[in-house]
Amino acid sequence: MLTIHTLNFSYGDLKVLWDVDLQVNQGEIVTVVGSNGAGKSTTLKNISRLVKPTSGSLTFNGTDLTKLEPHQVVEQGIVQVPEGRKIFPEMTVLENLRMGSYIKSSRGDREANIDRAFTLFPRLKERARQLGGTMSGGEQQMLAIARGLMANPKLLLLDEPSLGLAPLFVKFIFDIITEINRQGVTILLVEQNVFQSLRISHRAYVLETGRVVLSGTGEALLNDEHVKKAFLGM
Ligand SMILES: Nc1ncnc2c1ncn2[C@@H]1O[C@H](COP(=O)(O)OP(=O)(O)OP(=O)(O)O)[C@@H](O)[C@H]1O
Ligand SMILES: [Mg+2]
Structure with a gap:
């Protein structure tokens, strides 16, 4: 590959x-x-x-x-989840996830991918409206991986x-x-x-x-x- x-x-x-x-x-x-x-x-x-x-x-x-x-x-x-997470601190968890599906080919799958992210990481679902920057280090790492998956x-x-x-x-x-x-x-x-x-x-x-x-x-x-x-x- x-x-x-x-x-x-x-x-x-x-x-x-x-x-x-x-x-x-x-x-x-x-x-x-x-x-x-x-x-x-x-x-x-x-x-x-x-x-x-x-x-x-x-x-x-x-x-x-x-x-x-x-x-x-x-x-x-090919999608990279960078070192140090680099989520958008001023955006909510949900907004961060939406940003992950910016490429055209993944937009149609946005809602399904949000569901997948919330199934993999139930904590992100509980915190969907919380600002990314206020999430704990571990939660930000989950968010960074979940955001990466949004681009299929x-x-x-x-x-x-x-x-x-x-x-x-x-x-x-x-x-x-x-x-x-x-x-x-x-x-x-x-x-x-x-x-x-x-x-x-x-x-x-x-x-x-x-x-x-x-x-x-x-x-x-x-x-x-x-x-x-x-x-x-x-
Ligand atoms: N933008 C840069 N300009 C100059 N040197 C750099 C730059 N980025 C990394 N380096 C140097 O390149 C080498 C390799 O760095 P790299 O970040 O790839 O290491 P790493 O294996 O990821 O380390 P770590 O586990 O600490 O993240 C290091 O000596 C580093 O100082
Ligand atoms: Mg490194």
């Missing part, structure tokens, strides 16, 4: 990604794990065209992403959805990601919560200072000695 081949990227003189190869097949949950500054968010930004690669190829269902503008990437079915993604890019959440909320978010995937949405997840994310992943990549150093099934990486030592404190 998504194929990234020898992706290189620099912010000015600072080279951040080195020959990154990454593939996501339809129906998978694929996770990129790595420490702070490894280049995880930058990889997602290259996919959603918020930044432009120095070299390398990115294709989605055969379409060359490097030829597209960010809004055209969304129209292809084929591939959902999630940037550290568990960041800063209490353990119970973390478990809920990973359960929800699994459920969204079960409903047919392919997922590319970026996480520092290595244990939880590998447990729900079909496959995963380990990114270290901008290079893919390991890849395999979630289970294989959970049992990998390097992963255990570097990320799991074992």
